[in-house]
Amino acid sequence: MKKILTLTLALAPMLALAGPSLGQNLVHNGSFEANSLIGGQWTTYKSLSGWTIGNNQIELRNNVAGSAFDGKNFAELDVYGNSSISQAIATIAGQWYELSFSYANRADSNKGAKSNGLGWSFAGLSGEVGKNTATNWTTFSTRFQGTGKLETLSFSALGTSDGYGTSLDKVSVNAVPEPTSLALMAGGLLAMGLVSRRKKQA
Incomplete structure (x- = not known):
């Protein structure tokens, strides 16, 4: 006995x-490393591996106006104006998941808090982060139960549409106990x- x-x-x-696949990131290209940029380079994109890009494109930077939280590249969604990115992710009904991403405001901006901020939404949840002048990387995370459907993960630039916004990096969705x-x-x-x-x- x-x-x-x-x-x-x-x-x-x-x-x-x-x-199911605990610890595996379900977000494709979550750290924006699929495109190669040399140090000190930034480029705008109309399309990006894994992501659907909004009308005003997406800007990737490598050690320009800040440095990446993970890897070399990081993204900004206020390019020639406020833009957005999205990605469809399959979930299992009843399975718990954790959404996590890191964000930071530009250190070289003098526009103030009204220029900053990111909106996010996924699986019926939504919120806003970065609507301040903090320039250090901060990680946000939340947990939710899967629906068994394709869910769209999206991020959008908030605040004044002036080319100076909040940076985004290391986006992940992982199955958790x-x-x-x-x-x-x-x-x-x-x-x-x-x-x-x-x-x-x-």
């Missing part, structure tokens, strides 16, 4: 983590520790 209990406790954390599974995993690890402690005391 003790052996069965020990085996069950040992398997609990692994069962809790079992799920559901909250009850995390509790099961924690309980299993705790119980394993107690069993191990009792063995040592014996």
Whole structure:
């Protein structure tokens, strides 16, 4: 009986983590590295691998008016005017996911907070970030349950349409354990520790 209990406790954390491709980023080209830019270069694009681009294009920079949060490239959506990007992502009904992205305002802008900000939306959720003058990279994340449908992840520039906006980098959507599974995993690890402690005391 003790052996069965020990085996069950040992398997609990692994069962809790079992799920579809946990840790795999479902966003294609989330760090905007598919296009090669040399250091000190910036370029605007009408199309970009993985993303649908708005009418005013997207600007990629490599160590220009800031540096990337992840890799070499990062994006800005206020190009010749406020623009947007989007990408369709398949989700599994009931599966928990985490959306995460990093953003920062331009250090070389004197336009003030009214020029900055990004709007985002995905799977029925939406919000706004960066509507201030902070120039350090900040990471935003939120969790949601999949619908089993293709969901459109989108970002749009907010504020004054003046060519100076908020930068975006390291966009990811990952399958994660559901909250009850995390509790099961924690309980299993705790119980394993107690069993191990009792063995040592014996």
